[in-house]
Amino acid sequence: MSASILILGARSDIARACAHRYAREGHAVQLAARDPETLEDDATDLRLRYGVGVTVHGFDVLETDGFAAFLDGLPVLPEVALCAIGVMGDQHESQVDPAAATVVLRSNFEGPALVLGLLAERFKARGRGTIIGISSVAGDRGRASNYVYGAAKAGFSAFLSGLRNRFAGTGVAVITVKPGFVATRMTEDLDLNPRLTATPDAVADAIWTAQTKRRDVIYVKKIWALIMFIIRALPERIFKKTRL
């Protein structure tokens, strides 16, 4: 039987690139997102290109009560589970509107953490599996420009770190991905420095490599590891005066 990957948030550009990357390696693909019918064109494309099995599934990251049933409904418990769900939100709106902030916090932290937590239990029962969470450099240190999103991603990174710690030495691997800037729908209208910006395909390649080389935490472009090292190392009394 061939390996399979579950992709949560399958409509995002990074998720689509990962679906191609894993399908090219012969993985069957389970695509999950809200409105699963919108995934059918991608499913057909993947089947045609790579000759792999592809299924589509409805999944709403805010419906935590439905997570167990969602996992029960998958055709097979996958070898790999990747969560690419991310909602940037609008920082100003999140500051003044608790409802808006709640969506950002739940979509980036609560939902992804809880569903991957349930998957981890099932992987543990089986004795193997890989969990891949797409977190963010924004979670490495809270900044004025996006700290609601950043706080959610920080929580998600901490949750993944805890899972990894718990399962160290078992057959369950946990990988945290911090992509940095990526040229996607989310960033289409931003003016990003091309030297700091990865393509979705580069993110997918980095994730595949991280899995095959059994990495724990990766930055997609190496320079981000350096940038975030410096940002994390700045003393708070200096950092608080910066406008990054």
Add this chain to the structure above:
Amino acid sequence: MQLSGWGRYPRVDGQLDAPRDAKALAALIGTAPLIARGMGRAYGDSAVGKTTVSMRHFNRMIAFDGENGQLVAEAGVTLGEIVDSFLPRGWFLSVTPGTQFVSLGGAIAADVHGKNHHSEGSFGRYVDWIDLIGAEGQITRCSRTDNADLFHWTLGGMGLTGIVLRAAIRLKRVESGWIRQTTIPARNLDEALDAFEDTYSATYSMAWIDCLATGDTMGRSIVMNGEHAGRADLPSDRRAHPFDMPRHGRRRVPFDFPGFVLNPLSVRLFNAAYYQKGLRTPSTGLVGWGPFFYPLDAIRDWNRIYGRKGFMQFQAVLPMESHAEGLRAVLAAIARTRAGSFLAVLKRFGAQDSRLSFPMEGYTLALDFPVNRRSLALMPELDRITADHGGRFYLAKDSRMSAETLRRTDPRWAAFAQFRHESGLASRFASAQSERLGV
């Protein structure tokens, strides 16, 4: 932002949109004259306009019929992706140009040709139907039987009849990913032309030609023919996996070469070395599909060799009868100005029966020139020689021809312009090239 084609000349200021679905794409129609852009591999300004629509998000394959080889795909799918997906299952492109980094939509719009034009025609021959977004944003399916007029103007119509959204093409069956290549050195133009005529029955043929050789060696060439290798043609250790290829190193041109790197001496040395290498190559052998069809694809960003100012390609076809005289006149003009080209390609075309496509029975010559004063002075002279010999030009390569030259050499475009006008397409779809050429 500034946009240009593969030659990086000319650069045109304009807006670039990248819609994600057909609805968003249709909504752009009528806001301004548009031109669709695939991989940006047209050399000049064919896929560059005031408002350019990138088709990169339309990159899904839709259906494949394993009986008749019909593939349905969105316009932004590249020919290379088609090879990657279907060669392992025994299917190859019926026609492919010299790079795999072109989109399906671009291949249709330029009605591209390959090394098998003389034997198997151009890309359009293998297109079953096209879904085109028209002047009102509507989707029209056109084929040889439905909306045939639109279909025939779209093959080679340079994206000016609407935006290709998806299309159905036929792939061909092959037994392996290997080509049986035969190499024939030719000491001058006459020998090269003789070699093409003597080996006309070959499926694939083309020649690299030294455009700087003069006198007795003018037009010296390495003529290369090829056939898809059958399983039985392969060495025994490859027969079990006839589509597996050894990995080829990929190189990349890391920066723009300064202008002085390409000078008459370096180009002459390169050409002489290439010819000598051709003489040493065994006359027959097996070559993988990559090096055979796409030798330059192994060097990413090779257009940077020509430096920041970019380069132009001259590609014309000369009809039978006047071709030898015309080619000689072109080569003499190039050698005289010493505006030599690294890569010059000579190729025999067969008959072409489509309405607007570039090829016609005869010989086509393609040459790259760095953008500089010497080249810019030479090109109109080459245009004139081509026109005097009844030839015409390939718009997918053109970046600087005059409207007058197009009118004189290719009256079909006047009829095309009239069709565009009458169908309400002229105000909706336009490229920098179509405006320059008045079509």
